[in-house]
Amino acid sequence: MNRTAPREDRRQLLLEEAARLFDAHGYDRTSVRQLADAVGLQSGSLFHHFDSKESILLAVLEHTIELMIERLAAAAAAPGDSRQRLEALIRAELELLHGATRHGVAVAFFQWRSLSTQSQQQILKLRERYETIWLEALELAHRDGLIVTDPFLTRRLLTGAHGWTIYWYRPDGSLDLDRLAEEVGRLLTRQ
Amino acid sequence: MNRTAPREDRRQLLLEEAARLFDAHGYDRTSVRQLADAVGLQSGSLFHHFDSKESILLAVLEHTIELMIERLAAAAAAPGDSRQRLEALIRAELELLHGATRHGVAVAFFQWRSLSTQSQQQILKLRERYETIWLEALELAHRDGLIVTDPFLTRRLLTGAHGWTIYWYRPDGSLDLDRLAEEVGRLLTRQ
DNA sequence: CAGTCTACCAAGCGCTTGCTTGGTTGGCAA
DNA sequence: TTGCCAACCAAGCAAGCGCTTGGTAGACTG
Numbered sequence A, B: 001m002n003r004t005a006p007r008e009d010r011r012q013l014l015l016e017e018a019a020r021l022f023d024a025h026g027y028d029r030t031s032v033r034q035l036a037d038a039v040g041l042q043s044g045s046l047f048h049h050f051d052s053k054e055s056i057l058l059a060v061l062e063h064t065i066e067l068m069i070e071r072l073a074a075a076a077a078a079p080g081d082s083r084q085r086l087e088a089l090i091r092a093e094l095e096l097l098h099g100a101t102r103h104g105v106a107v108a109f110f111q112w113r114s115l116s117t118q119s120q121q122q123i124l125k126l127r128e129r130y131e132t133i134w135l136e137a138l139e140l141a142h143r144d145g146l147i148v149t150d151p152f153l154t155r156r157l158l159t160g161a162h163g164w165t166i167y168w169y170r171p172d173g174s175l176d177l178d179r180l181a182e183e184v185g186r187l188l189t190r191q
Numbered sequence C: 001c002a003g004t005c006t007a008c009c010a011a012g013c014g015c016t017t018g019c020t021t022g023g024t025t026g027g028c029a030a
Numbered sequence D: 001t002t003g004c005c006a007a008c009c010a011a012g013c014a015a016g017c018g019c020t021t022g023g024t025a026g027a028c029t030g
Helices: A007-025 A032-039 A043-048 A053-077 A082-098 A102-110 A117-143 A151-167 A177-188 B007-025 B032-039 B043-048 B053-077 B082-098 B102-110 B117-143 B151-167 B177-188
Strands: none
Touching: A007 A032, A007 A053, A007 A102, A032 A043, A053 A082, A053 A102, A053 A117, A082 A102, A082 A117, A082 A151, A082 A177, A102 A151, A117 A151, A151 A177, A151 B151, A151 B177, A177 B151, A177 B177, B007 B032, B007 B053, B007 B102, B032 B043, B053 B082, B053 B102, B053 B117, B082 B102, B082 B117, B082 B151, B082 B177, B102 B151, B117 B151, B151 B177
């Protein structure tokens, strides 16, 4: 059929569609046939692009986390004091969770358990870079007396609080994303 | 073989083992054969006790949430002011997540998406009773000026923060559960 | 403009899945 | 002591799974 799509574009489309389906139904309940249907291929043809179903999940996660690091680093690099930096990170993570990148990010938060142990380790190493950015900002905020709770603990509680928004928060509802970010910031910092 | 176990005991053992396996590997990656092995039955014999695999998950969730309501209600009924009540609820939820009940509770937090839509609705109705207890306590705390964030919002952020502890917190580590509960309480309330 | 190679299809393989069926056993009630 | 029935086993079925194989169309290369 349509063989005009260059190699990298096809792969990109595949990853996007995979992220969408894995987010919507979960990795385990998504079959390679469903994914193939979604991109207009026969199920076997997927394995021309990927070694295995798991390698698709792994690719989605790698691609997504790279993007998360990029966005978070950009937010951290913006000028401002420790409070403004912290607020920027909160907003950035919520935007990752609810913007155009949401499917991949949701998969990164809640589908990593479907990976083999070694693939999990691989992803964990990537994710560490993301978490480092967070910890630096939180330690700064801690030194400035902005937050009182231990930065590690704060981050882990925040990770859960943010990730869970997937299940209840919709940015087109009555509470817009900036307001939500503001509220979260208020909870974390001295009141 | 061992046919001495009365009906209800067998069912209870099955639910406990199912909760353990669903927590450890996820519902979708747990086969009925694995569950049957764990309780010393042939896979087909499970269907003498349950209609389907999904009905096992549903039973686990129902049983677990009933228990969660029980424990939370007990914590809410203890004497004390609104701060003490809030702290009691936090401790109760963390104990549910990390005590003897942890497998079922983990399944309740993270495996409900494997249910059919109507089963999810059924569980949601049960869960509402649990959330009501939380909201009453949070509204009280809000009226007393103890928390400044909207009770609904607070609860949803807290749900995620608490649920996520499954993935990083171990009560036998350097931070004991009461200390963790204390820190969470400190984050929520005026500092 | 012949040869190559990438991206695909059609078919299906081997295996696992949830679940069913038919028969057996042992405790218990009458 | 007989008859019943709940609780099981042994076997296997149909469907769906991830993935492989062999072949081919069409764009690109030399």
